[in-house]
């Protein structure tokens with residue numbers, strides 16, 4: 001297993017936000033994290049990535065408890081694509097992606113051809129290579145999102161956490177980004193609001209409700225009519241996506 005979380009609990013003041021969550025993710029697997037607004041998806045992702053410390057419980061990445069791993073070592077293994085991440089405005093697209101190489105560089109080492117190749121490949125992967133010299137502040141919301149994903153790719157992580165990476169993206173780029181995440185040779189956990197995209201691209205789906213993990217399994221096992229009603233408070237029909245064995249949700253308008 002690449003990511004193993006055991007009995008994670010986190011809260012603020014007297015409010016418990018993540019309630020006793022345990023999960024394991026295999027090497028190379030793409031796990032979708034779904035749940036209503038405020039159910040604790042971002043908080044859980046941040047705990048798993050070591051950006052927050054749990055009140056109790058532990059997280060192992062690549063077999064090591066992350067509580068005992070330095071930030072720099074962790075940053076060589078783990079990339080995090082945040083929701084609406086802010087970036088210093090006075091920089092180019094390429095500068096933002098270059099930041100992804102920081103954990104791999106020594107204090108005295110110069111910029112290497114391997115660094116350059118990683119940045120170039122990451123930009124191409126998200127379809128932004130031709131825009132590499134453009135000023136960050138002139139990009140659209142979706143382009144910024146793709147550049148942040150490129151920055152994470154340039155980091156060459158073994159584990160990637162993505163918090164609603166398809167926000168702001170047009171449907172072509174939503175599908176491209178999720179297809180890419182699935183095909184990359186790394187382990188990923190992706191928080192998503194679009195249940196049909198989660199069903200199409202994730203190996204397994206974990207469902208959060210009020211801070212707890214209430215289901216985790218193959219999309220076809222998890223996305224039932226009952227779950228959609230109980231967790232998401234919607235009436236919907238679940239059909240099979242022709243020949244794929246994956247579920248597809250048809251929402252009812254009344």
Ligand SMILES: Nc1ncnc2c1ncn2[C@@H]1O[C@H](COP(=O)(O)OP(=O)(O)OP(=O)(O)O)[C@@H](O)[C@H]1O
Nearest residue numbers: 012017035036037038039040041042043044191208
């Ligand atoms: N630092 C904090 N202080 C107080 N409350 C917090 C803090 N961080 C998160 N919360 C609360 O915890 C709950 C879970 O938030 P979180 O962002 O993890 O949910 P989410 O499932 O990612 O939501 P969304 O789908 O809306 O992005 C929310 O009610 C939020 O207001």
